[in-house]
Amino acid sequence: MADINYAQNEKYFKPVSYKPGIISIVIGVLLLFFASFGPVVIGLLLIGLGCYLIYRQTADRPTDADFDHQISIALGGLRKRALEKLDLDESEVELIKPVIVGGKIFGGTSDVKRGKDGIYRTSECEGIVIFFAEQELHAFKYQVSLVNSARTKESTDVYFYRDVVSVSTRSDSIPVRVDQAQVPVHLDVFRLTTSGGTNIECSMGAAITSSDNEIRAARQLIRDKKINAS
Known part of the structure; x- marks a missing residue:
């Protein structure tokens, strides 16, 4: 028999949670609007982190x-x-x-x-x-x-x-x-x-x-x- 891809199959059943990514993006956006230059950089980093966390939830997930x-x-x-x-x-x-x-x-x-x-x-x-x-x-x-x-x-x-x-x-x-x-x-x-x-x-x-x-x-x-x- 051909090989079963156990790791990929496990991802199929793993629950999707966008909450950490969304929280990171929201905090980042707030820092962009209400903070000075230093926190703006942190805000951009948090937005990037949030986007990455959301991407990780769906990347390589089997259909x-x-x-x-x-x-x-x-x-x-x-x-x-x-x-x-x-x-x-x-x-x-x-x-x-x-x-x-x-x-x-x-x-x-x-x-x-x-x-x-x-x-x-x-x-x-x-x-x-x-x-x-x-x-x-x-x-x-x-x-x-x-x-x-x-x-x-x-x-x-x-x-x-x-x-x-x-x-x-x-x-x-x-x-x-x-x-x-x-x-x-x-x-x-x-x-x-x-x-x-x-x-x-x-x-x-x-x-x-x-x-x-x-x-x-x-x-x-x-x-x-x-x-x-x-």
Whole structure:
């Protein structure tokens, strides 16, 4: 996978505060109007400092599109990474296309920001890949922070078709804290449930997410395999 720019991404979530810069400019302007030569120089310096402080709040701050590109980088190589972690060859899992799902993580250590486009973005994202072999399915889950390289989790599982109870998607409205306020955020979620009570769950919405037809094909394959095994 390409490198994630953690430092730049951290700036995306850092609150913007123009207050110190504005205060410096106001004091500088007052000195210009009401002071003699010496304080005038100080006033000019304070105005310059204020302008610099305001500039620093916006300089090199990623746009919404820049951050979306970072999500694409984080999840873009998910299929290849899954094959490596599961120690699989592509030829072993060619029954149907793998189900790939990716999306945002709300809650926990995630920072949340409402973009200029009205979309809520988080500092952590996740993805799963499910491959389908003749007798079993292979699952890989990946969770990654876009602001902290130490916060990365990976897990792998293998399930027999007969143990899969359901493959489902659902839409939730979850409360999320943004700028000291609780707001409802819409979230689509993919879930695979097994008879042993194990769940593989991942939010949806990233560009890598499989189509509805591909998810339906996975449901049908699991259904057929369970019927043939009974």
